[in-house]
Amino acid sequence: QKEVEQNSGPLSVPEGAIASLNCTYSDRGSQSFFWYRQYSGKSPELIMSIYSNGDKEDGRFTAQLNKASQYVSLLIRDSQPSDSATYLCAVYTSGTYKYIFGTGTRLKVLA
Amino acid sequence: GAGVSQSPSNKVTEKGKDVELRCDPISGHTALYWYRQRLGQGLEFLIYFQGNSAPDKSGLPSDRFSAERTGESVSTLTIQRTQQEDSAVYLCASSSYGETQYFGPGTRLLVL
Numbered sequence: 203q204k205e206v207e208q209n210s211g212p213l214s215v216p217e218g219a220i221a222s223l224n225c226t227y228s229d230r231g232s233q234s235f236f237w238y239r240q241y242s243g244k245s246p247e248l249i250m251s252i253y254s255n256g257d258k259e260d261g262r263f264t265a266q267l268n269k270a271s272q273y274v275s276l277l278i279r280d281s282q283p284s285d286s287a288t289y290l291c292a293v294y295t296s297g298t299y300k301y302i303f304g305t306g307t308r309l310k311v312l313a
Numbered sequence: 314g315a316g317v318s319q320s321p322s323n324k325v326t327e328k329g330k331d332v333e334l335r336c337d338p339i340s341g342h343t344a345l346y347w348y349r350q351r352l353g354q355g356l357e358f359l360i361y362f363q364g365n366s367a368p369d370k371s372g373l374p375s376d377r378f379s380a381e382r383t384g385e386s387v388s389t390l391t392i393q394r395t396q397q398e399d400s401a402v403y404l405c406a407s408s409s410y411g412e413t414q415y416f417g418p419g420t421r422l423l424v425l
Contacts, residue, residue: 238416245402245404247416290356299344299361299363
């Protein structure tokens, strides 16, 4: 079992719809969770960080964390073609000092 | 303030040559990480630094790869006797522990 799992996609949604991206992780001791966006040929950039159970909203983005079920999700409301990118889920565990990345979900927003 | 910077942005080298990649982290970030990303692939962890020590070198692919860091400042990743399979984007990131990692723009390495 991979430490951080994401559906590779592509996930295609029409413009204006909600895109839902999911991530599961295996280490129950994980404490910090991050969503990054990576455009083709560019480096990852932070979208959201979340540290406690529940929802965290920032503009059109909402991160959801459920530690009991070991999943973290990212919702993108009113999706735009410019949101088309690969979204990486990352999990940090203090005992290892490492950030474990999923392989990413490719999102396509269709105009 | 300034973000993570990396140099060179692109490097073309011949098989068998040595290359040095440089990373300048965000000031004050104690942790520094190196990753490799092959075309169309995910991030592959190489090594991380806690200050200038490297507690985890488990991701280095072979003994041709080495890295060092000066204090809590610049880090260099050295690849000796480069091979074609070393062609990739090498990404550096810095953070305070458990906090957000910020990535540099990467160095695109092409080994001919």
